[in-house]
Amino acid sequence: MRISSTVEKSIEIIRWCLFNKKPLYQGCARFGHTRAYVARACKLYGHIADPQCREMISLYKKLQENDNFHSRREKKKSKGEPQPEAIKEEGVVFDAENGMVDSRGFNHVKTLDEILSEAKVDLNLWEVERHLINKWDVTNAMGGVFQNWQVKVWLKRKSKEELELFEVFLNSIKAYAPEYKGIDHKVDGRYALEISVADLHIGKFGYGKETLDGDYDTEIAIQRYQDAIDFFISQTKHLGGQIDQIILPCGNDLINIDNIRNETSSGTPQSVDSRWHRMFLKAQGMLIRAIDKLRLIAPVNIIMVGGNHDYVAMYHLGCVLAAWYRQADDIHVDNSPSQRKYVSYGPNLIAYTHGNEERHQDLGLIVAQEKPDLWAATKFRQIHLGHFHKKKEMRWIDGDEWQGFKVKILPSLSSADSWHSSKGYCSNKSALAFLYDKEKGQVAEYTYNVI
Helix, strand or coil, rough: CCHHHHHHHHHHHHHHHHHHHHCCHHHHHCCCCCCCCHHHHHHCCCCCCCHHHHHHHHHHHHHHHHHCCCHHHHHHCCCCCCCCCCCCCCCCEEEEECCEEEEEEECCCHHHHHHHHHCCCCCCEEEEEEEEECCCCCCCCCEEEEEEEEEEEEEEEECCCHHHHHHHHHHHHHHHHCCCEEECCCCCCEEEEEEEEEECCEEEEEEEHHHHHHCCHHHHHHHHHHHHHHHHHHHHHHHHHEEEEEEEEEEEEEEECCCCCEEECCCEEEHHHHHHHHHHHHHHHHHHHHHHHHCCCEEEEEEECCCCCCHHHHHHEEEEEEECCCCCEEEECCCCCCCCEEECCCEEEECCCCCCCCCHHHHHHHHHHCCCHHHHHEEEEEEEEEECCCCCCEECCCCCCCCCCEEECCCCCCCCCCCHHHHHCCEEEEEEEEEECCCCEEEEEEEEEEC
């Protein structure tokens, strides 16, 4: 139902209740709606700056003040306690007592990462159980159309024992982290090599006879990752010391689940082959082996990119990698909480995000707003996404046909599980690497395919 008709019907119901001195649930039933119809309309649309919405809230509050607002049974249940207000304060509200974060009123919070950042949620103390993101078009009284957003997060406080164990875990890694000796790479500073293995989904279980896409489990995923790393090293070996930086995005659903209940970050159950703890340790060992290989070629810039399957796990894995390589001067780990990460190299600007939150047509403007200095200083701009398990490229031309901003959706090495197979979702299993010139932009792209 359209917003305007919902608000109009709610106003009609409230007026009938006020005129006839009837409780709200009777008014809703009188007009053929559930008893929560009006309350839900006030919650969803009450913060919109529209005359009808404001009238609805005004009448609703007036009805709340009357004795006939609730039925006799509801009054008895409430024991005389005051009713909650229909409209609370605007902005991002963090209810730590109940472990909830939501955005109210007019704001530009559109993603999970943005609302956690605005609310200053400490992910060392809290973990995300699930979250909800809705958007809808709203027409005001003047006929204008704008987009409204709802973002809500349910949090779970980590136990004291869990926090203490993780702190002990990090301290032990720092204490026993290997002493990496410095390497004289003797580079001439011409190329940066990005190796992007997205959506590996370590721990996903696929039974080949069921999915018709081959078997898939933790060991197969790790072997494909290692084979891809070795392939890209071999393909760029001829460049010798001309590579002065390796960019290694880590995450983008690297791990298939985010908790011991075998669920994603938002609580969706998954088919897995083992326990979360084992997947985490396997992913940790796989990345350390890969990074140790890559640092023999050039300094490694590790970019942690949280996905919709492993948002919390990637933050923790970033903490582990930062502790492990704390004594390696040629290893940098970007584990910042921001949804989007940025790397610049000469005239190249590369941004990273999982891609499940933002509207892709908005990404160019988002990057220009978040990093105006980098946008102005670069000529070749790209943003790399995971999530969609396919290779896709979109380009926006902004005036000059040789200038633009590219969005690249990266492929996956992962095979299908039973759910994806039942939906008919399938794609080639691939990984990509990109070579950037310090003056000429991207000059090469390498593809590793699982045959």
